[in-house]
Amino acid sequence: MNSIGLIVNGKRHELAVPPDTPLLWVLRDTLGLTGTKYGCGMGLCGACTVHLDGQAVRSCQTSIGSVAKRQVTTIEGLSANRSHPIQRAWIAEQVPQCGYCQSGQIMQAAALVARTPHPTREQIDEAMSGNICRCATYQRIRRAIQRAAEAKA
Amino acid sequence: MNVTVTRREAMKSGAALVLGFYLPVRSAPASEHGELNAWIRITPDNQITFLTEVPEMGQGTRTANVMMLAEELDADWSTIRVEQAPNIPEIYKHLGTGGSGGTSSTWLPMRKAGAQAREMLLMAAAQQWQVRVDECRAEAGSIIHIPSGRRARFGDLVEIASKLTPVNPDQVRLKDPRDFRYVGKPMARVDAPGKVDGSAIFGLDVRVPGMLFAVIARCPHFGGKLAGYNDRAARAVPGVRSVFAVERLDRPSSANKTVGGVAVVAESTWAAIQGRKALEATWERGPEGYESSDTLRKQFEAQSIAPPNFIAVDRGNAVSALAGARKKVQAIYELPFQAHATMEPMNTTVQVRENGVEVWSPTQIGEETQKWIAKLSGFPLNRVIVHITFSGGSFGRRGQWDYIAEAWQVAKEMKEPVQLVWTREDDMLHDFYRPYFLHRISGLLDDQEQIVAWSHRILSTSVHEYFNWDFKAPDPKFVAGLELGCADMVPYPAQNVRLEYTPVHSAVPRAWWRSVETACNAFATESFIDELAHEARHDPYEFRMTLLKEDRRIQSPSDQSYFHETRKFRTVLQLAAEKAGWGKPLSKGRGRGIACYVFGHTYVAQVAEVSVSDDGGWRVNRVVAAVDCGLAVNPDGVRAQIEGGINYAFTTVLSGEITIKDGAAEQRNFDGYRVLRMKDAPDIGVFIVPSMEEPASGVGEGGVPPLAPAVANAIFAATGKRVRRLPILTIS
Numbered sequence: 001m002n003s004i005g006l007i008v009n010g011k012r013h014e015l016a017v018p019p020d021t022p023l024l025w026v027l028r029d030t031l032g033l034t035g036t037k038y039g040c041g042m043g044l045c046g047a048c049t050v051h052l053d054g055q056a057v058r059s060c061q062t063s064i065g066s067v068a069k070r071q072v073t074t075i076e077g078l079s080a081n082r083s084h085p086i087q088r089a090w091i092a093e094q095v096p097q098c099g100y101c102q103s104g105q106i107m108q109a110a111a112l113v114a115r116t117p118h119p120t121r122e123q124i125d126e127a128m129s130g131n132i133c134r135c136a137t138y139q140r141i142r143r144a145i146q147r148a149a150e151a152k153a
Numbered sequence: 154m155n156v157t158v159t160r161r162e163a164m165k166s167g168a169a170l171v172l173g174f175y176l177p178v179r180s181a182p183a184s185e186h187g188e189l190n191a192w193i194r195i196t197p198d199n200q201i202t203f204l205t206e207v208p209e210m211g212q213g214t215r216t217a218n219v220m221m222l223a224e225e226l227d228a229d230w231s232t233i234r235v236e237q238a239p240n241i242p243e244i245y246k247h248l249g250t251g252g253s254g255g256t257s258s259t260w261l262p263m264r265k266a267g268a269q270a271r272e273m274l275l276m277a278a279a280q281q282w283q284v285r286v287d288e289c290r291a292e293a294g295s296i297i298h299i300p301s302g303r304r305a306r307f308g309d310l311v312e313i314a315s316k317l318t319p320v321n322p323d324q325v326r327l328k329d330p331r332d333f334r335y336v337g338k339p340m341a342r343v344d345a346p347g348k349v350d351g352s353a354i355f356g357l358d359v360r361v362p363g364m365l366f367a368v369i370a371r372c373p374h375f376g377g378k379l380a381g382y383n384d385r386a387a388r389a390v391p392g393v394r395s396v397f398a399v400e401r402l403d404r405p406s407s408a409n410k411t412v413g414g415v416a417v418v419a420e421s422t423w424a425a426i427q428g429r430k431a432l433e434a435t436w437e438r439g440p441e442g443y444e445s446s447d448t449l450r451k452q453f454e455a456q457s458i459a460p461p462n463f464i465a466v467d468r469g470n471a472v473s474a475l476a477g478a479r480k481k482v483q484a485i486y487e488l489p490f491q492a493h494a495t496m497e498p499m500n501t502t503v504q505v506r507e508n509g510v511e512v513w514s515p516t517q518i519g520e521e522t523q524k525w526i527a528k529l530s531g532f533p534l535n536r537v538i539v540h541i542t543f544s545g546g547s548f549g550r551r552g553q554w555d556y557i558a559e560a561w562q563v564a565k566e567m568k569e570p571v572q573l574v575w576t577r578e579d580d581m582l583h584d585f586y587r588p589y590f591l592h593r594i595s596g597l598l599d600d601q602e603q604i605v606a607w608s609h610r611i612l613s614t615s616v617h618e619y620f621n622w623d624f625k626a627p628d629p630k631f632v633a634g635l636e637l638g639c640a641d642m643v644p645y646p647a648q649n650v651r652l653e654y655t656p657v658h659s660a661v662p663r664a665w666w667r668s669v670e671t672a673c674n675a676f677a678t679e680s681f682i683d684e685l686a687h688e689a690r691h692d693p694y695e696f697r698m699t700l701l702k703e704d705r706r707i708q709s710p711s712d713q714s715y716f717h718e719t720r721k722f723r724t725v726l727q728l729a730a731e732k733a734g735w736g737k738p739l740s741k742g743r744g745r746g747i748a749c750y751v752f753g754h755t756y757v758a759q760v761a762e763v764s765v766s767d768d769g770g771w772r773v774n775r776v777v778a779a780v781d782c783g784l785a786v787n788p789d790g791v792r793a794q795i796e797g798g799i800n801y802a803f804t805t806v807l808s809g810e811i812t813i814k815d816g817a818a819e820q821r822n823f824d825g826y827r828v829l830r831m832k833d834a835p836d837i838g839v840f841i842v843p844s845m846e847e848p849a850s851g852v853g854e855g856g857v858p859p860l861a862p863a864v865a866n867a868i869f870a871a872t873g874k875r876v877r878r879l880p881i882l883t884i885s
Contacts, residue, residue: 018391021423022423025421025422025423028358028422029366029421029422029423030421032360033351034351034354034357034358034360035350035351035352036351037355037357037496037497037545038357038422038498039496039497039498039577040577040822040823041576041577041822042577042822042823042824044822044823044824045496045577045823047496074351075350075351076350076351076352078350079350082346082349082350087349087350090345090349091341091345091346091349094339094341094342094345094789094793095345095349096211096342096344096345096348096349097211097212097213097793097794097797098210098211098495098496098497098543098544098545098546098547099211099344099345099347099348099353099355099543099545100355100495100496100497100543100545100546101496101545102348102349103351106349124831125831125832126832128831129830129831129832130830131830131831132496132823132828132830133496133831134494134495134496134546134548134801134828135211135496135546135797135801136796136797136799136800136801136803136829136834137793137796137797138800138829138830138831138834139796139834139836139837140793140796141831142831
C-alpha cells in the first residue's frame with residue numbers, strides 16, 4: 001500500500017492506510033488523537049469537526065486520500081494551554097456538561113469567528129446547528145461565541 | 154493509564170496526610186459502611202488531591218463534591234485537584250449513580266471527610282506550636298493561631314498530622330450553612346478544562362497497549378436468533394483478526410438482555426466496521442420480530458377500554474360521579490417511544506487475563522458492573538477491576554450493563570484488550586427506549602370550581618414487566634410500579650379520585666430515561682388541569698394557585714416516608730409566573746403555558762412562551778423555570794442541569810419519536826431520530842428558590858417533566874388548539 005502524507009497540528013506523518021479510510025479514524029486510531037469524537041459516522045452530528053486548511057469539515061466524511069499534504073488542525077492543536085478566545089469563552093461561560101460534543105462545537109465555532117468576527121445570533125444559529133449537543137448547552141454556546149467575538153473586538 | 158497501583162503506592166510518600174472515607178453515591182441509603190472508596194491526600198507542597206471515581210456524565214457531581222470538601226476543610230480552592238481513585242478492587246462497592254442522587258447522597262460524607270481533615274490539621278498546628286486547639290482556626294488553606302497570629306500552610310503541617318490518630322468523622326463539627334464560602338456560590342466546573350482541549354478521556358477514548366477493536370452484528374429484529382454466518386469476505390478485510398459468534402445473555406438478569414450476534418475483531422475501529430459490512434449473516438425471526446407501532450397502537454386502544462389491571466388509587470366513587478355527568482371533561486394523551494441518543498454511543502474496553510479482568514467503561518453503575526463481570530467470568534470480586542471514565546451523556550442508558558457484558562464476551566476470546574464499539578446505528582437499534590404511554594383522563598368540576606371527580610387510566614409498555622426481575626408471574630402492583638410516576642400524588646384536591654393502570658405487552662426493550670415515567674405522566678396531568686381551568690373559564694395559573702391554596706401534605710399511597718407539599722408547588726409556580734411576566738399582554742399568535750411537577754423532592758414550575766404562525770409552524774421563544782431543590786450546592790450547576798433537562802425534553806415535544814416496524818426501530822441515525830439543534834433551542838431562564846434545607850434530591854431530572862405540558866398549554870393559549878400527542882410537529 002502506498003503511504004499517504006498528512007500534516008496534523010503542524011506535524012508531518014507518513015501513513016500506510018487505505019485512502020478511503022475516514023480522516024476521523026486515522027486521527028483517533030492511527031495517530032491516537034482522541035480529542036476528535038465519533039458521534040454518527042454520517043456527517044449529521046458535528047462531533048468529528050476538524051479544520052482542513054482552516055475550514056471546518058466533518059472528518060467522518062473526509063477520506064484520508066483527499067487530505068494528502070494538506071493542513072489538518074484538531075482540537076489538540078487549536079491552541080497552547082486552552083488560550084484560543086473560543087476556549088477561554090467556553091470556560092468563562094461554563095459551557096461543557098458531559099463534554100463529548102464540545103471538541104466539535106469549539107472547532108466549528110472557531111472557524112465561524114475566523115471568517116465572521118462578529119456573528120449575529122442568526123449567523124451563530126445557522127453555523128452551529130450542524131453540531132448536536134444532547135446535554136443541550138446551546139444557550140451557553142451562543143453566549144460563549146458572542147463573548148469571544150466581543151473579546152476580539 | 155496506571156493499571157497496577159497498589160494501595161501502598163497510591164498512598165505515596167510518607168509525609169502526606171491521607172484520609173480514606175466511604176462515599177455512597179447511589180440515592181438509596183447504604184447499608185454497609187467502612188469500605189474506603191475515596192481519599193483526600195494533602196502533600197507538603199500544599200496540594201490537595203481528592204481521589205474519586207464518582208461517575209461524571211455531565212451532571213456536575215464531581216464539582217459539587219469538591220465544593221463540599223473545600224468548604225469544610227477551609228481550603229484554598231485553587232490548591233484542590235481531582236484524580237481518578239486508585240484501582241483497588243475493594244473500593245468499587247457503591248460506585249454507581251442514578252435517580253439524581255449524586256450530590257444529595259454525598260452531602261454529609263464529603264463534608265465530614267473535609268471536616269475530619271481540618272480537625273487533624275488544627276491538632277497538628279496545636280502540637281507544633283504547643284498551643285490549644287481551640288485557639289486555632291482554619292482559613293483559606295492555612296491554620297492560624299488567633300492570639301499570636303502565627304500561621305502555617307496545610308502543606309507544612311501534613312507530616313505531623315499524618316502521625317496523629319485520625320479523629321472520628323462522625324464527631325467532627327460541621328460548618329453552619331450561614332458561614333459557607335463555596336457551597337451555594339456558582340463555582341467553575343473542575344472537569345471543564347479537559348473538556349475544552351480534547352484531553353478528557355471518555356470510554357471510546359480509552360487506549361491500552363496492544364488493544365483491538367470490535368463491533369457485533371446483531372439481529373435487526375427483536376427476539377431474533379443467529380441462524381448462520383459466512384465470514385470469508387469479512388476475514389479478507391485488511392486489519393480484521395477474528396470473527397466469532399457471541400451468545401445471547403438474558404440470565405442471570407433479564408433486566409439487561411443482550412441480543413447476541415457475530416463479533417468482528419480488528420486492529421482498528423474502521424477495519425472492524427468494514428469487516429462487519431462484509432459479513433454475511435442470516436437470522437431466525439421470532440414472533441416478536443413482527444411488532445410494529447400499528448399493532449401496538451391497536452393493543453393500546455383495546456386495553457384502554459377493557460377492565461384495568463391494577464387500581465392504584467380509589468377514593469370516593471369517581472366512576473359513579475362521572476357516569477352520566479354532562480359537563481365532564483375528557484381527554485386522551487399519547488407519548489411514543491423515545492431514544493436516549495447519548496452523544497457517545499455505547500462502548501466498553503475489557504482485558505481478560507489469567508488471573509482477573511480489567512474493565513474501562515463510561516458506565517453509570519460501577520459496582521454492578523464489577524458484580525456482573527465477576528458472575529459472568531467466575532472470578533472473585535477482588536479480581537475484577539473497573540475504571541469508570543467520563544461518560545458522553547447517559548440519561549439513564551448507562552444504567553444497563555448489556556454492552557459491558559458483550560465487551561466481556563468478545564474479550565474473553567482474545568488475549569489482547571478489546572474495545573467493543575457500538576456505532577450510532579447499533580445504539581439507536583438496541584436502545585432501551587422510554588416506554589410508550591397512553592392516558593385517558595376524565596374530570597368534573599362543580600359550580601365552585603372544585604374538582605368533584607378525577608379519573609385517570611394509564612397504559613404503558615411497563616419497564617418492570619420487561620425486566621421481570623422476579624421471574625414469576627409479575628404482581629400487578631409491581632408491574633405498575635415505575636409507571637405511576639407521581640400520577641398517584643396529583644396535588645390538586647378532588648373529592649373522588651381513581652387511578653388505574655394497565656400494562657400493554659411489547660417486545661420493545663425499555664428502561665429508565667431521564668426523569669423516568671414522571672415526564673410521561675406530567676404531560677397528561679398538567680395538560681388536563683389546564684383543560685379543567687379552561688372549562689372553568691379561569692386563568693390556568695390562578696386556577697392552580699386556588700386549588701393549592703391550603704397548606705397540605707400529599708402522601709404517597711405506596712411509601713409512608715414520601716410526600717409532597719402544596720406550599721412548595723405554590724412557591725415555584727409563583728416565582729415562574731412572576732419571572733415570565735404571566736398575565737402581561739402578548740401579540741397575536743403568541744401564548745404562554747404553565748406547568749409544575751416534582752421529581753424526588755425537587756419541585757419545578759415552568760412557563761413556556763410560544764409563537765405560532767398561520768401555516769402551523771411554531772417555536773418556543775422562551776422557557777422560564779423556577780426550582781426548589783433545597784440548598785443549591787452549586788447554583789450554576791443547578792441552572793445548567795435544568796437548562797439541559799428542558800432541552801432534553803424539548804426533543805420529545807418538537808420532533809423526536811421512535812416508531813417500530815418489522816420488530817425494530819425505524820430510526821437509525823440522527824436523520825431519522827431528529828433531536829433538538831441550536832436553531833430551535835429556546836432562551837431559558839432558571840430561578841432558584843432560596844433554601845437552607847439540606848439538598849434531598851438533585852436536579853438532573855427535575856427539569857424534564859413540566860416542559861411538554863407547559864408547551865402544549867402555551868400552544869392552546871396562542872391558538873385555542875389542544876395538543877394531546879407528542880411530538881407536536883406542526884399545528885394543524
